[in-house]
Amino acid sequence: MTYMNPYPSPRKFSMNNLSSTSHVEPSVSAGNIMWNIFFDLDHTLWDFEQNSKQTLFSLYQKYELSDKIINNETISFDDFLIAFQTTTKFLWKQHHLGLVDKTKIRQLRFTLIFEELHKMKNKKELFDKMAYQNFEQNLLEELEDEYQYTCPRQPNLLPFALEMLTYLQSKGYQLHILTNGFEESQKLKLEHSGILPFFKNIITSDCTGYTKPNPIIFNHALTISNATPQNSIMIGDSFDADILGARSLGMKTIFYNPHKKTPQYSVASYDIACWKEIEKIL
Incomplete structure (x- = not known):
């Protein structure tokens, strides 16, 4: 199916199917219509990118994630950020499709981030649960709580x-x-x-x-x-x-x-x- 753009090319909005080149003054012109x-x-x-990055860096430092080991390798901040971005993209797509709600996102986010880190380190598509047991559930919950508190308060x-x-x-x-x-x-x-x-x-x-x-x-x-x-x-x-x-x-x-x-x-x-x-x- 081909979608056609019904709007012409002039660069300024007007009430006449965008045909005028004058500014729309929403409260006083174009028939007194409020835009x-x-x-x-x-x-x-x-x-979002800058604010989440700043938040993740503070978490990375506070919880000393550089000392955590996955498949005999330490976690770099760059890897942590990439895993977050991949996981976020996946979860929001699921949310837009109505497959996960707010509660589920918050329950899963950091679990999936560390699963993604394991896949990156292990070069496998499937996650090995046994290799993940070193990460305590309370750490994941603390990371989620801290992220929820800190990220929305970033001003950028x-x-x-x-x-x-x-x-x-x-x-x-x-x-x-x-x-x-x-x-x-x-x-x-x-x-x-x-x-x-x-x-x-x-x-x-x-x-x-x-x-x-x-x-x-x-x-x-x-x-x-x-x-x-x-x-x-x-x-x-x-x-x-x-x-x-x-x-x-x-x-x-x-x-x-x-x-x-x-x-x-x-x-x-x-x-x-x-x-x-x-x-x-x-």
Whole structure:
């Protein structure tokens, strides 16, 4: 099946199917329509890679993981980080598919990280349980507890995210968060990064029981924000969850694409690599 992009090429939004080149002034122009912008959080505004790396390094030092032995080899921080990234990618994919919930992720995360480390050291695809017995369950639980506490309190935002939010707020746009992250951790991230005051509503997968791209979470977000697909824009870094999910409801979309990934079907209204580009669109 081939998806066609129904949006023309001009660089500024308008109510006439994006055909105008003038800025949309959401509260005073374009028929007095108020534009609502829904942002993803992790990897879009909040710098998950940097914040998680800083957290993992503090855990690596505090729990002296360099002294742990797997298959007669010590654990380097680089290996620890790679195992975390591989495990996180796997668990979030399972979460998006509805196969694991928040509790299960937190129960499994560091167990799977050390299993991944063993596979890396042992050069095997299968994990040998006997080789894993040196890692006590209480260590895994402490690592998880410490990670949950520390990581959401890291303050790093992606480059120019703060300036972009300040610009949009000055233009009168209504800003909201729509995230598959967990309620308590996402609010901590917003608070400790200093951007919580920018947002009118914070919608998480916890509060709906559904994850993007399920239309239920998008419809819930539109309802509580008193918005419609026609006056709403979704901005995020996940092509499947954010762009295709919002597009299925008829929302306009901006694909935040700093790594310049090429999606299989180009249906995003706009594709940007840096937040500085937002002023050319909105």
